[in-house]
Amino acid sequence: MREALLCSSCDVRFPCVGGIADFSEGHYYDNFTGPEVLSEENLRGLANEKEAARMEDFYLPILNRIAKDEAASVAPLRVLDSGCGNGDSVDFLNRNGIEAWGHDLSALRKWQWRERGRRDRLVVADGASLPFSDGSFHVVISSGVLEHIGVSEEGGGRYKVQALPDRDERRGRYLAELLRIMTPAGSLFLDFPNGSFPIDFWHGVKPGGARFHSPWEGFLPTVPEVRALCRRIDRKLVVSVRSPRGRLRFKQVSSHWYGRVFRTPMAAVHHLMSTSYFGFLAATPINPYLVIEVERSAAK
Numbered sequence: 001m002r003e004a005l006l007c008s009s010c011d012v013r014f015p016c017v018g019g020i021a022d023f024s025e026g027h028y029y030d031n032f033t034g035p036e037v038l039s040e041e042n043l044r045g046l047a048n049e050k051e052a053a054r055m056e057d058f059y060l061p062i063l064n065r066i067a068k069d070e071a072a073s074v075a076p077l078r079v080l081d082s083g084c085g086n087g088d089s090v091d092f093l094n095r096n097g098i099e100a101w102g103h104d105l106s107a108l109r110k111w112q113w114r115e116r117g118r119r120d121r122l123v124v125a126d127g128a129s130l131p132f133s134d135g136s137f138h139v140v141i142s143s144g145v146l147e148h149i150g151v152s153e154e155g156g157g158r159y160k161v162q163a164l165p166d167r168d169e170r171r172g173r174y175l176a177e178l179l180r181i182m183t184p185a186g187s188l189f190l191d192f193p194n195g196s197f198p199i200d201f202w203h204g205v206k207p208g209g210a211r212f213h214s215p216w217e218g219f220l221p222t223v224p225e226v227r228a229l230c231r232r233i234d235r236k237l238v239v240s241v242r243s244p245r246g247r248l249r250f251k252q253v254s255s256h257w258y259g260r261v262f263r264t265p266m267a268a269v270h271h272l273m274s275t276s277y278f279g280f281l282a283a284t285p286i287n288p289y290l291v292i293e294v295e296r297s298a299a300k
Helices: 040-047 051-069 088-095 107-115 167-180 223-233 257-273 279-283
Strands: 004-006 013-017 020-022 078-082 099-104 122-124 137-143 151-154 160-163 182-193 237-242 289-296
Touching: 020 107, 051 078, 051 088, 051 137, 051 182, 078 088, 088 099, 107 122, 137 167, 167 182, 167 223, 223 237, 223 289, 237 279, 257 279, 279 289
Parallel strands: 020 122, 078 099, 078 137, 099 122, 137 182
Antiparallel strands: 004 013, 013 020, 151 160, 182 289, 237 289
């Protein structure tokens, strides 16, 4: 097992501990020093993370269709899960015939990844500077990442967030990097809460808690904002919005009374959005959660 990787272009050695390559140079977004700092609430939150579930329920059928459509040139399909969290998604996809990799910029995640079967395909790296060559992946998936770029967040008794002056520049760099490592005919999937929907069920103080916010808060991205970021990168990029049907399980929000009331009608709306006639609704403010696909027009 290698103890370090040497970059031939910059002559920098990056450590490999337990088979996990660390390209962060010590710059993580968290200050995790060891499992002893985790509270019972932290441990419960980590236990509730179901990274493989979003792949099994939503993305794996899409990936299998892409692999089948491109069977002559894609074998196996190479996928990057950007901001992969606990890394369980990478294990799941590899077990299902997908050549999957994952990255995150977290000391906590590096500790968690010791339990992963394919930790050799997990790297600690900044999403704006990834250690992969151009066109490395047929599909790149980024779930719940974009909204956290270019903002200042504060927890505690009340969640607070503020957009930084260079928010759009930072988000643009991240998207440009994901597109760089994507093949010319590849697809980039972004999913996150819809900034145009007035209630955020993902960033409250409690899991599934409702957080009311202004559309001008500057935290959660909107469809027009993503389109604008993509236009700045390449005007040939095609941005489309999918129904989040299957992406959301409504488990955490259903622990609250309003979540149980909200769950059934919203599931019906997501089903409606998955039809060709009402698909346009996925890009509107009535959709609480966005799933966006970005492709190059030449791939059409």
